[in-house]
Amino acid sequence: MVEQIRRALVTGASSGLGAHFARHLADRGVEVVLVARRGDRLRQLADDLTTASEIVVADLADPDDLGRVGERLARRDAPVDLLVNNAGFGAFGGAGELGGGVQAGIVEVNVLAMVRLTTAVLPQLLERGVGGVINVGSLAGELPTPGATVYGASKAFVRSYSQGLVDELRGTGVHAMLLAPGVTHTEFGEVAGTRGDRLPGVLRSDAEDVVRQALAAFARRRSQCMPGVHNRAARHAVRLVPTPVTRRISGYVHGQLGRA
């Protein structure tokens, strides 16, 4: 599966999981189109990659920038075979405390950009019957997340959307997969103002390991990948435990993570 992929576009390639996706794909001989706002970071990464790369500096919350990335995905002359919808961010605080702009931004980047970019790439993928889409959701998309409500809701959308795509694409040669990591060492916590370091180390994943597992799962045409046995155990527990209890526990954990 990954052997068929000659060119990938990775959003949020300037740090964390996205940078690891770019490096791993390049190490497998895949050309990478790098997308994020911080062009200096992208240029630095491009210099390190072992394959040719393109850089698209874009703010995915900006409709014009999003349109430019969509145009790149729709191109037939140098087609993108794999779209990794990875860019995303969270913010901690109650829905009444966080500014409307921040909350709308989470929806624009985590949800709207994913839908717009997937819609842009699918026609040419379906014409050729190759490649696919990896959407980066989260364990947070599996449960209500009081204290980070918009973020959790955005990732619940990513989960539902990705599950629908998997079924719609069956038999077309094009594959979709949801990657749903738990807490992972990246810049995410710094941006969101969370304290993931309050969790015991064993509950935090290594970003490179998450990406390695994701690409292996995609190669096996898995519909979803949740690295870490502790994360999968939490997901099972959410399904078994009554929702009011889950909400209490989730609210407590997110409250601890979001506390200054």
Ligand SMILES: NC(=O)c1ccc[n+]([C@@H]2O[C@H](COP(=O)([O-])OP(=O)(O)OC[C@H]3O[C@@H](n4cnc5c(N)ncnc54)[C@H](OP(=O)(O)O)[C@@H]3O)[C@@H](O)[C@H]2O)c1
């Ligand atoms: N780390 C975790 O604990 C964790 C857990 C579950 C899921 N996730 C998900 O994993 C994905 C990657 O996050 P990460 O952990 O690698 O965090 P990260 O290190 O903060 O990386 C986030 C990436 O998204 C990009 N981005 C954010 N806003 C953007 C915008 N408006 N336009 C374009 N790019 C934007 C950032 O680039 P620029 O700032 O340069 O634009 C950056 O490259 C996210 O979808 C996140 O929700 C993370």
